[in-house]
Amino acid sequence: MADPTPLDEGITLRELASRSVTDLNGVGEVKAKALADVGVGSILDLLGFYPRRYLDRSREATVAQLEPGSEGMVLVRIDRVIARRTRKGRSLVEVRASDETGRLRLTFFNQPWRERQLLEGMQAVVFGKADDYQGALQMVGPVVDLIGDRTGRIVAVYPQSETAGLHSWDVDSFVGEALRRTMAVRGLSDPVPRGVRDRFRFMDRSDAYRAIHRPESMAEMAEARRRLVFDELLRIQMALVRRKLELERTSVGIVHPAGPVDGGTDVVADFHDRLGFELTGAQRRTIDEIAGDLSRPGPMHRLLQGDVGSGKTVVAVTALLTAVRGGRQGAFMAPTEVLAEQHHLGVAELLDGMTVPDSATLLGHRPLKVDLLTNRTTAAERRRIASQLVAGGVDVLIGTHALIQEGVEFGSLGVVVIDEQHRFGVEQRAALREKNRDGTAPDVLVMTATPIPRTAAMTVYGDLDVSVLDEMPPGRTPINTAWVADEKEVWQAVRDEVAAGRQAYVVCPLIDESDSLQVRSAEEAFAELSTGVLSDLRIGLLHGRVGRADKEETMRLFRFGELDVLVATTVIEVGVDVPNATVMVVLDAARFGIAQLHQLRGRVGRGAHISRCFLVGEAPTPDAEERLKALVRTTDGFELAEVDLDLRGEGTIMGERQKGRNDLRLASLRRDREWVEAAREVALSLVADGSGLEAHPELADEVDLFLGADESAFLLKS
Numbered sequence: 001m002a003d004p005t006p007l008d009e010g011i012t013l014r015e016l017a018s019r020s021v022t023d024l025n026g027v028g029e030v031k032a033k034a035l036a037d038v039g040v041g042s043i044l045d046l047l048g049f050y051p052r053r054y055l056d057r058s059r060e061a062t063v064a065q066l067e068p069g070s071e072g073m074v075l076v077r078i079d080r081v082i083a084r085r086t087r088k089g090r091s092l093v094e095v096r097a098s099d100e101t102g103r104l105r106l107t108f109f110n111q112p113w114r115e116r117q118l119l120e121g122m123q124a125v126v127f128g129k130a131d132d133y134q135g136a137l138q139m140v141g142p143v144v145d146l147i148g149d150r151t152g153r154i155v156a157v158y159p160q161s162e163t164a165g166l167h168s169w170d171v172d173s174f175v176g177e178a179l180r181r182t183m184a185v186r187g188l189s190d191p192v193p194r195g196v197r198d199r200f201r202f203m204d205r206s207d208a209y210r211a212i213h214r215p216e217s218m219a220e221m222a223e224a225r226r227r228l229v230f231d232e233l234l235r236i237q238m239a240l241v242r243r244k245l246e247l248e249r250t251s252v253g254i255v256h257p258a259g260p261v262d263g264g265t266d267v268v269a270d271f272h273d274r275l276g277f278e279l280t281g282a283q284r285r286t287i288d289e290i291a292g293d294l295s296r297p298g299p300m301h302r303l304l305q306g307d308v309g310s311g312k313t314v315v316a317v318t319a320l321l322t323a324v325r326g327g328r329q330g331a332f333m334a335p336t337e338v339l340a341e342q343h344h345l346g347v348a349e350l351l352d353g354m355t356v357p358d359s360a361t362l363l364g365h366r367p368l369k370v371d372l373l374t375n376r377t378t379a380a381e382r383r384r385i386a387s388q389l390v391a392g393g394v395d396v397l398i399g400t401h402a403l404i405q406e407g408v409e410f411g412s413l414g415v416v417v418i419d420e421q422h423r424f425g426v427e428q429r430a431a432l433r434e435k436n437r438d439g440t441a442p443d444v445l446v447m448t449a450t451p452i453p454r455t456a457a458m459t460v461y462g463d464l465d466v467s468v469l470d471e472m473p474p475g476r477t478p479i480n481t482a483w484v485a486d487e488k489e490v491w492q493a494v495r496d497e498v499a500a501g502r503q504a505y506v507v508c509p510l511i512d513e514s515d516s517l518q519v520r521s522a523e524e525a526f527a528e529l530s531t532g533v534l535s536d537l538r539i540g541l542l543h544g545r546v547g548r549a550d551k552e553e554t555m556r557l558f559r560f561g562e563l564d565v566l567v568a569t570t571v572i573e574v575g576v577d578v579p580n581a582t583v584m585v586v587l588d589a590a591r592f593g594i595a596q597l598h599q600l601r602g603r604v605g606r607g608a609h610i611s612r613c614f615l616v617g618e619a620p621t622p623d624a625e626e627r628l629k630a631l632v633r634t635t636d637g638f639e640l641a642e643v644d645l646d647l648r649g650e651g652t653i654m655g656e657r658q659k660g661r662n663d664l665r666l667a668s669l670r671r672d673r674e675w676v677e678a679a680r681e682v683a684l685s686l687v688a689d690g691s692g693l694e695a696h697p698e699l700a701d702e703v704d705l706f707l708g709a710d711e712s713a714f715l716l717k718s
Contacts (some may be wrong), residue, residue, distance in 0.1 A: 002269050010189035010206065011182060014705055016044035022700065024177045030165075035174070037164035046178050049171060050666055051156035055125050055147070055332040056218055064101035066130040066137055073127040075147075076104055083115040093118075096125070104130075105138040110137050115146075122145055125157055127309070147172075154215045175213050183210060191698035192231065194684055197214045202227045212666075220387035229667040230675050237666075237676075237683035238693065239703050245687060251441040255413055256326045260292070263355040267321045267368065271354065275314070277513060279330055281312050282471035291466050293443065294415070300443035305467030306450055307637035308602030309476050312447050316417045317347055319445050323414025324356060324395045325366065331410070331442075332398040334419045335403060337374045338555070341531060342418065343371040344398045371401035373408070394581040400644075413442045420448060449602070450595050451637035453645045456669050479635055480603040481613040483589070488584055490614045491533045497583050498537055498564045502609060503640065504583035506567045507600055509591040511543045525568040525587060570596060572603055579607030589615035590624040597631050623647050645669060 019042060021027045021035055040046050055075060066072045078098035083093045086109075093114040106126060108114045118124065128142025145157040146167050158171035182188065190197070197204075203223055211224035231353040250378070260266040272279065279287070286304065306312040320330030332347065334340040348370045358366040366374045371385050371394045376489035388394045392411035397403060413436050436442060446464065456465050484490060506529065510521040526541045540554045540563040557563045559578050566572070566581075566663035570592075585606045587598060597615065605612035617631070619625035630643045669676060686696060693700035 008222070010187045012189045012191075013044055013702055015180070016047065016215075017042050017705060021046055024174055024181070026177065027174060030687055031170065031174075033162065034164040034166040035405045038159065038161050038166060038176070043178050043182070046174060047170075047182075047213075048665055049175075050159065050212060053127075053145075053157045054157050054215070054218065054277045055155040055157060056220060062101040063099050063104045063137065063484045068130055068132040068137070070128070070350070073125060074104070075099065075123060075125050077120045078118050078120055078124060079103075079372065080120060081115055081118050083112065099695075103136065103338055105133065105136055106144075107138060107140045109141065111141075114371075117146070118534065118562060124680055125155075133202040139620070154218065154221065156215075179210055179213060180378065182206075186517070189698065191696060191702065193686075200230065200678070202230065205231070205255075205350070211427055225666060226332075226675075229672050230648075230679060231240045232664055232667045233672070233679035234682060235703050235706050237679045238687060238699065239707050241570065241680075241683045241687045242693065242703070247296040247301070251299045252439055254294075254295050254323075254326075254440050255297050256294040256328075256414060258295055261326055263356075264325075264647060265355060265651055267354060267356060268323050271317065271321055271351070273510060274354075275350075280311060280471045281475055282469045283315055283473075284313050286469055287318050288536060289465075290315070290445065291322065292317070293465070294322050297439040300415075300445065301464050302445050303457065303464040303468070304445055304447045305457070305466065306447070306449060307451055307472070308449050308599065309606070310469040311473050312449065312469060313343070313346060313350075315467075316419075316445065316447060317350060319443075320396050320414050320417060321351075324572060325442075326414060328414030329389075329392065329394065329410050330415045330417070331403055331413060332396060332417045332419070333403050334398070334400060334546040337400055339377060339419065340372065340374050340398055340400050344370065346506045346577075347396065347398060351396070368396075369394050369399065370563060371404050372397045373397055375400065375402055377402070379601065408434065411696045412436065412438075416529070417446065418444065418446045420450075420554050423682065449599065451641040453641045453669070455481070455640075456641075456645060461622075468638075477605050477608065478583075479613055481601065481615065481632050481635070483615045483624070483632050485616075485618055486511070487616055489588075490616060492567065493533065493612060493614070494583055495537070497612075501580075501682050502583070503558065503561065503581040504565045504585065505565070505581060505600075505603055506573065506585045508567070508569060508587050511569055518534065522567055522569050528565065529565070537564040538566045539563065542566060542571055544569060544571055570600070570601070577606055578603075582609050582611040584611070584613040586613070586615050588617045589628060590617055590621075594627050594630065594640050594647075597627070598635075598637055598640050600629070651686070 016555075019030075021040060022032050023043070024030075024046075026037070035046070036051070039543070040049050052250040053073075055073070058257065061072050061074050063074055063076065066074065071565055076094060076099050078097055080096040081093065083091070091110055091112040093108040093111060095108070095114070095118050096714065097106055106118075106124070123146070123365045126139060126142045126145055128139040131138050131140070133694050140519060145158060147155055147169055151291060156168075158168040160167050161170075175562075183206055188209065192202070192205070196202075202208075205227070208224040208227040211220045212228060215221035215224065218434040218647075220279075226376055266441075290300070290302060290304075295301060304315060306315075316332065319709070323330045323440045332343055334343055335551075351368050351370055351496060354368040355365040356368050357364060360465070373385055377385070385394060385665075386399070386407060386409070389397060390409045390411050397410075402408070412454050413663065414652050486556075492507075497504055506525060508522040511523060515549070522541060529535075540558055542551060542554050553659065554563070554566070558566045558581075581604050584601055586592065586597060586600055592600070601613040604613065615628050626647060630640055634640060667675065686699070687693060693703070
């Protein structure tokens with residue numbers, strides 16, 4: 001597969017990137033600016049400006065075939081355009097259109113520019129829902145693509161920009177010129193090894209670019225897309241794999257012993273013995289994967305995915321204790337002070353009474369020391385921690401980004417655990433790796449309770465090895481979820497639970513009332529409930545603008561059962577653990593995404609009692625309805641992550657990488673799951689021999705061209 005096949009003497013993508021679109025006939029200053037406004041500056045940009053849809057004239061629907069109540073796409077001629085104002089002052093543009101089989105009315109509200117866009121005699125592709133209006137077919141606010149007089153069986157329809165004055169037929173013309181100039185003489189170089197192309201029966205790159213823009217059939221377009229999707233995914237995977245191997249090769253890691261040193265205490269085994277419950281199979285598997293990493297000289301970079309309540313903390317503490325067992329230290333970094341404090345309470349309780357060898361003491365051992373460092377730590381306490389930390393007297397330090405501030409120096413940092421790692425900046429995450437004075441790199445375990453679909457994890461976190469906790473510990477109480485439009489039954493359920501001695505959350509999407517958004521705010525809900533249906537209960541309020549002292553006091557009161565109901569925004573999404581809380585009410589639930597709702601639901605069901613989650617409000621869109629139905633249907637975070645990916649697409653997933661652009665112009669993590677895995681496998685085979693991509697210089701150059709040095713460095717740090 002990795003055979004260095006001689007390259008065809010074609011034009012490289014680097015060459016196309018160096019040629020401006022102004023080299024093309026017909027692209028003057030005005031059109032060049034219009035193309036620049038949509039991100040097209042070079043010939044390569046233009047060839048990568050893919051059609052957004054295709055009109056198959058051999059199978060196109062006609063006006064006569066449109067069915068009221070259903071969506072359809074038809075090619076029509078513009079016959080007449082009428083612009084006027086409604087009685088309420090709204091602009092209204094009515095367009096009479098037709099084809100050989102019938103007439104269609106197009107109606108546009110508050111889009112006065114349609115009068116200038118749609119001129120009599122033009123051809124346009126319209127896509128929308130057809131309705132029966134006064135005995136005639138009508139589309140209200142359809143998507144419109146102007147295609148000029150383009151002929152051919154398959155018509156490519158390109159993204160258009162009314163503000164930039166760029167139309168589909170402009171792009172089509174420029175692309176045709178680019179293809180003619182590029183393919184006529186030399187064609188494109190194809191650096192993907194022939195063995196890979198043959199294995200997957202890929203068409204050559206020249207044919208793929210031609211067929212994505214000028215397909216002879218929809219089947220040919222699909223083959224072209226398949227090839228270009230693979231190229232996109234392969235570049236990303238090669239960058240990730242290359243950087244991961246480079247990091248492993250150039251970093252000096254720490255080999256952690258598999259057992260106690262010099263006959264000392266095996267704190268890992270001791271910890272597991274003291275747990276009082278059996279580890280799940282998923283926990284044992286994940287602990288073994290981490291132990292394998294820690295026993296090797298290269299530094300670990302592993303992502304631990306686990307649903308809410310799946311037992312990530314036990315796995316994380318096991319990793320930290322592996323470092324302590326070998327005479328080193330562990331660091332546990334959390335994104336908020338609330339979460340850091342909660343981790344400190346939990347970990348200190350788990351490790352209470354455990355000892356570590358210490359030859360400086362009379363008994364030869366001392367209590368295992370767990371400390372907390374946040375911005376709230378007093379100056380005196382900070383000095384104590386700093387002194388003990390550098391001397392090795394602190395075994396596990398838990399904290400926020402305060403852990404990476406100047407002046408915090410470890411004696412010998414062995415393992416770093418980063419919780420909810422997507423909430424940290426890239427530089428913050430990288431800084432913990434550089435905490436050892438001897439130049440060794442500590443092993444890094446990053447954790448998330450937001451499940452990520454497998455293909456997305458391979459793309460977003462492809463430079464990390466991935467472990468998954470896909471099994472819940474026994475005894476975890478179920479959470480019954482209901483989607484309700486009427487609040488009345490919800491407040492009765494809250495009252496019933498409080499009467500039984502338990503507590504409830506009420507979560508709102510906003511802090512204050514909004515004129516533009518018809519949703520309940522936390523302030524508004526707090527006022528209504530305090531004076532209304534829950535007026536006899538003890539209610540607290542928590543949101544981002546509550547002062548720190550008040551926030552701490554409110555959480556303390558709720559945690560110790562002195563408040564019955566906590567009205568809050570999503571500040572309680574992570575880090576709040578009150579086992580006595582058994583009801584979660586989410587008002588205007590459609591305003592939240594699946595991951596947020598799943599996290600909010602995970603705040604209950606943490607004790608011995610059956611818990612309930614109420615998703616309140618109407619679903620204004622089909623996607624919102626599907627989100628809410630999915631949450632009612634399952635509590636499996638990984639299943640919900642797949643639903644989320646299907647509904648939202650990968651733009652938000654790629655956004656986890658904190659970059660402004662999406663590297664996937666054609667590939668979809670939803671539709672192209674199999675190609676993500678294939679690209680990963682091929683990237684490993686091309687890069688894993690340790691030579692980087694020396695045998696494939698043009699492929700290496702393409703990775704740098706598309707991802708750039710900054711992006712590659714980002715992938716390394718993230």
